[in-house]
Amino acid sequence: MRQRLTSRLGRRIAQPLALTTVAAVALAACSTGGKADSGSDTAADDGKNGGTAAIVVTPGADSEKVPVGRKVTVRAQGGSLTSVEVSSPGPGRLSGTWSKDKSVWTSTTPLAPGATYTVRAKGETSGGSALDKTGAFTTEAAKNTFVGEYYPDKGAKVGVAMPVSITFNKPVQDKAAVERKLKVTASPAVEGAWSWMKDRDGKDRIDYRPQKYWKTGTAVTLRMDLAGVDAGGGVYGTQQRVVNFTIGDAVTSTVDTKKKTISVAKNGKTLRTLKVSTGKEGFETWNGTMVVLSKVPSIRMTSSSVGIFGPEAYDLGAVKWDVQLTPSGTYAHAAPWNEGKFGVVNGSHGCIGMSTSDAKWFYDQVHLGDPVTVVNSVDTVATNNGYGDWNVGWETWKQGSSLD
Template identity: 65%
Template structure:
């Protein structure tokens, strides 16, 4: 049996519980859900993420550099490395991501600097570095003329590569020739006499005496195709000397040398006999040697026409295949009268010494009234190509 005091206490407790329940319900926000995503949820923290990241393994050259931002927009991305220079890329329209274009250069360390701005105007900066893997296959170019030399008005810039070049356009883009005074010129590709890939630059006409020429080779990291990469950066400056131009007339059997446009001497010579005619066209002095041995086997002459001449004096080389202007005392009596050589330009010993002393590498020697024009890759035969044909040899 419950007394009045107990009944009153029970009623009071129930009323208090109901009041507490109402109070709890009253504190719940209207339309509340279970996700906790109310107006006071934390906002994303502004950040910049760069890949590849610093401190990782060597990066393959086919990787892309990517930049992504959180709660910020990209203002600038700079990716640079010694040699290859800046790496270009594309910024998304949202300005929240950037992706590099083209391949990375091998074996170099890239420096990445990113700047961004949050919606509130706060500036963000991220600076990282990464290193690319070393190339497995590389190439270099052997160039002429050499740095600091003075050469004749007919000297082209010539580069012979030690590996086959599949992507000639990519390589040619990284080669440059400038001159003071300026010239119109062009590169042209060919196979060197050795069979290797080669590219030469020549002006439209002979260089002007006194011209300063600069060759720039920015080949470090250049992909020449098939994973073959360049390793060379060179700046080569040389100078064009005075105009020394020689004409050899095989019909008149004379050699005429002009310096600065004026005739210095006309010398009687003996050029190639029938079946061994001297190349027609323009050749360029390659080198000079005071004495050499000439053996016919080196130019594939055998049998009754074979020869082995020792201590041949005052030799001016004109082609890779073996054309020289040199002393030929065994042809005494033929100079100016009979063409009796195996393709070389023979002179008396005294005249050969005079010619040797008056020409330099790069001086053009033009043979007229002969047969079979010298090929552009046989020494420096660039002047035997018409200008349109020469320009057509460019890869660009």
């Protein structure tokens, strides 16, 4: 029967990451004010002006949280600058202008809130000696922030059909700005793409999937550089995440609603073909590919949890060996009440029923991220009903990206 859990299984909320200063160096104040700083730098004794030449940065690392309206100034005392880079992983690199003599660099890009910026500057004295400066500062946090609920978890081993999925707790108006700061890499490399959608709760969600299923043994890394990124409307990101996971064996299952069977293969070799029952008329099992979301050894199944009342109402009590395929309540599970009807009658409200022994065997074979494809049914499962990503053609999927 289709069931719905009261909470999203297999996911966790990614909590905001506390940003700290990097290489806590004190940065010297220039003539515009601020706190003095020795910093991580190289200075030189300049004989022409009788003092020590140095690169001075404002604001400094020992400053309080820096207001976003403030400009960053890098000044070469007793010399000139050759390069300046001020950047943060989320918002990226600041642009700036130079004084005519290249002794001063001033930022022109606004600072992002809740971000840690690293400053790297090089220069030389009037006598030709090298100058070098590295430091960091952190800006004031934004009052309105967003975070992404991401899956899979760090360190997980998942099936070959598992996409990378991020659901945001605030509306994302500037999807391109957010998508640019999300990156997935894989070894071996794959062709993959992000695609935006609305979650079942109406929240903005973005999934990444390869063109074809992942290969067994692939190492995947998700990077979220969202700290200080403006999602539009003054809502700023807070997350810096690196999430690594791996791809396990290729366990694929095919359910044929006409034959009333499920065939299970592992790494291309068929293990078993089992007799099943699927959804009856009016409650047909979703067609297309679904992805295993969770497994529980026992769960109470009631029709009221999926909005079925009246003559079709049911309360099955504790049902064993439950493999969840959609948040809307599609499971593969033991259905001992249908004993003798497997392979003969489709009589469920959408779930895939098996004998208790077969359900236990299936439960032991599959894992999070494994695909279960249903054929010869009706109504293809929606993309956002779990991970229906694989039911979208590749060219159409790529059009869901906000980037050119």
